Amino acid sequence: MNIKLLVKKMDELVDSSDIKIINDIDNISLNCISDQKNTLSIMEYDKNIMCPKNSNILFLKAEDEIIENENANIIYSKQDDIFKVYEIVNGFLREHSEFYNRIYNTISNREAVNNLLLIIKDYFDVNVCLLNSNKKLLLNTFDFSTIKKIYPLEIKKKSLSKLYGYLAFETIEDEYEFEFRKISKIISTYIYNNVNGLINSKEDIYSTIKNLISGNITEKDEENIANIGWKTDDNYDINVIKIEGGLFKYQDMFSHGNRFVLDYPMYMYSVLQEGYLVLLTNNKIKDVSSVKTNLNFFTEKYDLKSIKLSLKNNLFNLKKAYDLSKRILENNIELTENINDNCCKIIYDLVCLDSEIEILVPEFIYKLKYDDINNGTDLLRTLYFYLVEERSLIKASQRLNVHRNSIVYRINKINELVDINLDCYKARKNIISALEIIDRLDNTLKITEEDI
Known part of the structure; x- marks a missing residue:
């Protein structure tokens, strides 16, 4: 036990700023109470008392005139309540002992x-x-x-x-x-x-991240993950940033050639992969919001395209997340919010990368499209918002900024031109999907993200 620490604790608990220490007290053990050197004696002050060599004494009711003693470690206090002092000292001893027990238990429990x-x-x-x-x-x-x-x-x-x-x-x-x-x-x-x-082996974890991205995991990779205190079910996310034009353009982002300056040992690591900067963050261990703030500085400074994805508490989802992010960035799919919160838009955008998907659009959709082109009837947009708003005339009219009677007229017109059953949930769902697809292929409906 460190007596200086005890005095500090006493000062905090009883506001005894008058406590004084004579000599340089280092340590009193908790496991040897019979040895004077390892024992703290608490007693009332007596200027005639003989302090044994190597003893440790806490005097209560100390007078201004104190005993100079080079052979003993002495604490003087004007406190006069011995029970209060015993309570403080014993409390500190228990707390101190529990602290070291926690240390040893943590070690024994690995x-x-x-x-x-x-x-x-x-x-x-x-x-x-x-x-x-x-x-x-x-x-x-x-x-x-x-x-x-x-x-x-x-x-x-x-x-x-x-x-x-x-x-x-x-x-x-x-x-x-x-x-x-x-x-x-x-x-x-x-x-x-x-x-x-x-x-x-500082580079091992970087090799492991590359292996996770490629899907080729080894036993050594699992050891590397454990070495930095990570578990596969921790709360992970990745940022995938498109790097164009070589690293020289982004000199202040990298050190030692190709190491990202914001790498944060044990919490966030990055690798360069196929022209992309991939940042893997473990959010369970620590909040690294300050690092992410600095990351935003770089993305804004260089106008970098980036994707952030949650790994759903599964580190082995890294390959899927990287592949998806890469596909989104390669195809310049625009995102204005967190991709995890915008699933519907991403699905349609990815599906419509291949124009062959157009073959799935029902023929009657094109019939309505041609009527819109030839007569300016706006039937497709009316049908879309009418179905999205669950056939509410009021809400659909608000979305289109027209009177609800116009919605009634247009829906009746649709029923005249084509044979569709809007009372069937499956049919309504299929029509909405078809309209989402055709809009992405040729911007027929001019649907914005706010409309989805």
Whole structure:
């Protein structure tokens, strides 16, 4: 136990700004109460008391004149309620013990490294991340940019210790120094075993993403996914961006030749595939909205065409999502909203890429089309909105900006020209689909996205 941390906790709980510490108290163990060096004694102040060598004493009701003692670690407080102090100290001991129990349980249960960092953050209320041996970012769960203090992470091999990374903190207080060094030693081997694959082979995850896109998954790819703490059923999405004219045009978007500058280790990775920049994001681990804001800056700056798709909590849907996005971008299908929320439009647009689909349009549709052309009757648009609005005269007239009597007249005209059964749900559904198709083939109805 770090007594400086205890004093900090006492100060928070009882507002005892008058607490003073004599000498540099480092540590009191929780597992050895018989040894003076590892025991904290709480007693009322007495200037005549002899403090045993290496003892740790918390004096209550301390007077202004204090005992100078180089042999003992002494805490002086003007607090006079010994039960209150016992309550605070015991509460801190329990909390402190539970903290380390959580650390050890996380390690024994082989939980993700993210969980270890979260436990540390919760207890000390400080952001923490991992750096590699070159002090480059390896894991930044809490998305902070300033580092004030780092602690080495080492792995022991035979009689030697090898530095492989650092535990890094956004802020640091003197009271935490001892604890952070202790924690670094406790978790060092576990972190090494969990992120070793990522540390030693940074390119592996990029190869895995390419394999996911192609649909050729290996056991090694599954290991790479596990190494960065991902699960196949996490909440994933991809952004597919069309890159035209070579990378030189987009110099500020890439570093080291072809690595996208917004790549976010453990959360978002990108690969270049067939002239497309593919970004794979794991949203379950962390909200990377700030990264996506910067992505929007690039797409707007270079007027880049892009598609965003959810993988439906299945990482293996990456190939399907990429293939669909690529087809949409290749064929310049216009999108003004999230593709996942605009399924109907995408289906019709993709179907109508091949003009052969026209053969499925019923003949009577063309008969009405020719009447529109020859007589300006607007029968097809009237039929479309009449069916879309579930045969409501009022709503259809509002969509066409005409009197509802005009709708009645036009529907009667349609019935005179062709034989259709609008009372049949299947027939109505088929007519709407046919009208969607013919509009995309030659813009007959001039239907906008708002009309769909």
